[in-house]
Amino acid sequence: MTAIGDSTVHDPDALRADMVRALRDQDAITSEPVAAAFAKVPRHRFAPDAPLELAYDLHRTVPVKKDELGLDISVMSAAHLQGVMLEQADIEPGMKVLEIGSGGYNAALIQELVGSDGAVTTVDIDRDIVDRARLCLDDAGYGQVKTVVADGEAGVPDGAPYDRIIVTAAAWDIPPSWISELAAKGRLVVPLTVRGTTRSIAFDRDGEGLVSDSYRLARFVPMQGEGAAKERKALLRDGVAVQTEDVRVPLNTEALNRALDTPRLEFWSGAAYDLPDELELYLTLHLSRPARLHASRDIVENGLVEASALLGVPALVSEDSIAYRTRRENEDTDGFESGVVAHGPQAEALADQYLNLLRHWAQDHRRRGAATIRYLPGTAPSPLPQNTVLKRHGIVTVTWH
Ligand SMILES: C[S@@+](CC[C@H](N)C(=O)[O-])C[C@H]1O[C@@H](n2cnc3c(N)ncnc32)[C@H](O)[C@@H]1O
Known part of the structure; x- marks a missing residue:
């Protein structure tokens, strides 16, 4: 639970005042009208079955159904x-x-x-x-x-x-x-x-x-x-899954699973790793066959897959190989350096493409809010322009400046 001050947990008004202060401190609230609304609406009355500490926690949701x-x-x-x-x-x-x-x-x-x-x-x-x-x-x-x-x-x-x-x-x-x-x-x-x-x-x-x-x-x-979302998912083995929304990405479950048993190759970019959400947006829009690799804690702890996959990590997949991002501490790159782990017969080629993107992002786009996102409804142009994602009713295009 996020600490929101010293108020007694039995006093919803005090908990609410603490919540507003903490939301301001964390820049979730930046304007007076939004602060006033949060201060006024009795949040616990919309979660009557939840403990007060949960109702007024900053980061936790309250289950409803x-x-x-x-x-x-x-x-x-x-x-x-x-x-x-x-x-x-x-x-x-x-x-x-x-x-x-x-x-x-x-x-x-x-x-x-x-x-x-x-x-x-x-x-x-x-x-x-x-x-x-x-x-x-x-x-x-x-x-x-x-x-x-x-x-x-x-x-x-x-x-x-x-x-x-x-x-x-x-x-x-x-x-x-x-x-x-x-x-x-x-x-x-x-x-x-x-x-x-x-x-x-x-x-x-x-x-x-x-x-x-x-x-x-x-x-x-x-x-x-x-x-509702229509994504393809492949469970490679217990605790390892690959998911993609891109129809051009091959999801060959058996071959990708076999790839995980081939030697793990590790490559380092020499480029800084930070701002993970910004980097991830760039990677997923530029990888030629983008997917997402997910691994369970057990799988990560036994060393098969890197911790970067615990919450899902952008991956580049071919018919029989997979490459994904990792990181290591490196003072020469402002704290962390990005790298790539790859498996399978095409591991080196996939890692090469991935490393180029990591370097390019670090050199040209490494800052918060560097992207502009557009949605254009209607029929998608063919071929699909770079940095573009096909949706059902239109396309999403992302540009970096
Ligand atoms: C995170 S909850 C909403 C939280 C709420 N706005 C609040 O005050 O905290 C998401 C809700 O979206 C609803 N939902 C899911 N798909 C929907 C759809 N197609 N149309 C309308 N509501 C939908 C779910 O039933 C669920 O109650």
């Missing part, structure tokens, strides 16, 4: 992430806001931000979640928030256009409704999954499409319904 495998399908999002996203959204009094993915608490924060002249609609695909959100909202004095049961893939046409659309489940794509229901000067804040990693991205309109310079790593429960 699980699927038959015990995986979360609805949670009250972590306060830190909610702060970051509300700052990205830049909500003003009087605005009309649509939240996709309900729970009640975030909608109440938004209601505070838009004030009595604004309007908030929150939609969830799950009736249980909407019923629960409705009860909590009414109980906490936010009866004016409108709740809707529907698949958010279609937005909520009744009420459009919205000045802000805030999505609170991990979206694999941006359906046409989210763009058409956005006001001319509107902003869409969406945790968009691109090549296996989800980032909260604040998009503004840009001609027919959307553009963003604001992106932050984010973890969310997955979007259900029409827009």
